[in-house]
Amino acid sequence: CLIGLLQTWRGTIRFMEQDVTALEADARARAGFGYIPQGRDVFPQMTVEENLRVGELIGGPGGKKLPELVYEYFPRLKERRRQAAGTMSGGEQQQLAIGRALIGNPSLMILDEPSEGIQPSIVQHICEALRSFRNELGTTIIFVEQNLDTILAIAERCYIMEKGKITQSLAGAEVNEDNVREQLLL
Structure with missing residues (x-):
């Protein structure tokens, strides 16, 4: 619901003092949302550079x-x-997916399981980069x-969820x- 892939059934989503509840996902991306899905979803046949150029389309002209x-x-x-994204390791693809979102200079980045299936040294590097985005770019x-x-490594605030509800x-x-x-x- 937050990124606009599912409709909300009640409530309002506000972003930078604007009601974005009715906006489609692409409009939210242009408004400053960056989304990195679980599984990365890079364009495997395209090069790293071409994947990043897709990110340049986001954020408006x-x-x-x-x-x-x-x-x-x-x-x-x-x-x-110049390498095809589909031939890269999972950690490199995750960096590419994050980079593709970052290139549009989002105000908000939403990541789903950024460490999944990635070797610990790359996860550490990704965590350092995410902290830098937060601290240096705001x-x-x-x-x-x-x-x-x-x-x-990353969180300033945590919300514990059980069965879709925040419990803590x-x-x-x-x-x-x-x-x-x-x-x-437990």
């Missing part, structure tokens, strides 16, 4: 684009810019994640407290 910044955060993408990041280390709200550091960890692991 006058929006600031950040192609060099993507290569700064993810230098591996620059090395592989990008708000919402992510769904089950990996506790990833949560602790915690500061990011509180998730690492023994009593909270025990409760979450």
Whole structure:
């Protein structure tokens, strides 16, 4: 519902003081939403560079684009810019999916399971990049994640959900407290 792929059945979604509830997904992307789905969804036949150019289409014609910044955060993408995205590792594809969203300079990035199926060293690099987006660019990041280390590396605030309902709200550091960890692991 947040990114516009499903209709809301009640309530309102407000973004930057605007009601975006009725906007389609593409309009939300142009309004500043960046979405990185679970499974990455890069265009496998296209090169890294071509995938990133798709990201340049997002954010509207006058929006600031950040192609060099993507290569700064993810230098591996620059090395592989002429390589077909489908031949890259899962971690490289995840960096590409994040870079494709970042290139449109979103105000809000939404990630679904950013660490899924990725080797720990690449997850650590992705977490560092996401913290930089938040701290240096002012990008708000919402992510769904089950990996506790990833949560602790990125989150400032955590919402625990059970069966689609928020059951707890915690500061990011509180998730690492023994009593909270025990409760979450039950």
